[in-house]
Amino acid sequence: QVQVQESGPGLVKPSETLSLTCTVSGGSVSSNYWSWIRQPPGKRMQWIGYIDNRGSTNINPSLKSRVTISVDTSKNQLSLNLNSVTAADTAVYHCARHGARDGYNYFFDHWGQGTLVTVSS
Amino acid sequence: DLVMTQSPDSLAVSLGERATINCKSSQSVLYGPNNRNYLGWFQQKPGQPPKLLIYWASTREYGVPDRFSGSGSGTDFTLTISSLQAEDVAVYYCQQYYSNPWTFGQGTKVEIK
Numbered sequence: 642q643v644q645v646q647e648s649g650p651g652l653v654k655p656s657e658t659l660s661l662t663c664t665v666s667g668g669s670v671s672s673n674y675w676s677w678i679r680q681p682p683g684k685r686m687q688w689i690g691y692i693d694n695r696g697s698t699n700i701n702p703s704l705k706s707r708v709t710i711s712v713d714t715s716k717n718q719l720s721l722n723l724n725s726v727t728a729a730d731t732a733v734y735h736c737a738r739h740g741a742r743d744g745y746n747y748f749f750d751h752w753g754q755g756t757l758v759t760v761s762s
Numbered sequence: 763d764l765v766m767t768q769s770p771d772s773l774a775v776s777l778g779e780r781a782t783i784n785c786k787s788s789q790s791v792l793y794g795p796n797n798r799n800y801l802g803w804f805q806q807k808p809g810q811p812p813k814l815l816i817y818w819a820s821t822r823e824y825g826v827p828d829r830f831s832g833s834g835s836g837t838d839f840t841l842t843i844s845s846l847q848a849e850d851v852a853v854y855y856c857q858q859y860y861s862n863p864w865t866f867g868q869g870t871k872v873e874i875k
Contacts, residue, residue, distance in 0.1 A: 685855075685866050685868045685869065686812075686855065686857075686866040687866070688864040688865065701863040701864075703763075740814075742817060742818075747859040748859075749802075749804075749812070750823070752811035752813075754811055
């Protein structure tokens with residue numbers, strides 16, 4: 642059974658870089674696509690972007706200039722870096738596996754519990 | 763961006779009764795070449811991450827009880843819980859994966875009356 646766990650600092654200062662890690666167990670990070678998704682308090686969920694099983698990324702255009710998603714296959718982890726953060730980036734951040742269905746990789750079928758990141762000085 | 767609008771924002775249903783949640787997209791999510799609607803539904807219980815219930819608008823995910831069903835096409839979709847159980851108390855979200863960026867509805871909270 643695939644398990645996914647996000648980790649990282651819970652507090653980041655404005656203008657700094659938010660860095661999170663997602664550790665995967667029970668499966669290989671290189672076998673699937675993976676997304677980062679966030680839930681700002683009181684707002685709707687926002688898809689941040691994904692990395693596919695070849696290492697290519699597809700990022701939400703509204704965040705593209707600030708986001709980097711990468712994979713470390715040796716540690717079976719994926720990472721999110723979001724730079725120049727503001728209070729608007731305060732959210733619970735989830736990583737989610739894309740499960741393949743009918744040959745398509747769109748479906749978030751395993752999610753991490755999420756980690757709350759607050760942007761504040 | 764494609765905007766997903768759910769209605770109602772919340773509803774209270776008696777145990778064993780039907781719950782119906784609507785989702786409307788600002789543009790069609792029906793992809794002509796494969797005739798599939800690029801829409802999914804998620805359930806999120808308090809303190810838990812979202813759980814995939816439905817994809818392709820009407821295909822139930824593995825292990826999801828058959829009281830959950832999805833319908834609709836183009837811009838208008840519905841998630842139906844045919845006989846509400848206590849464990850179905852949650853927030854439900856629709857999500858489109860038709861165009862980048864993938865977007866979610868604002869959520870519908872389902873409670874017991």
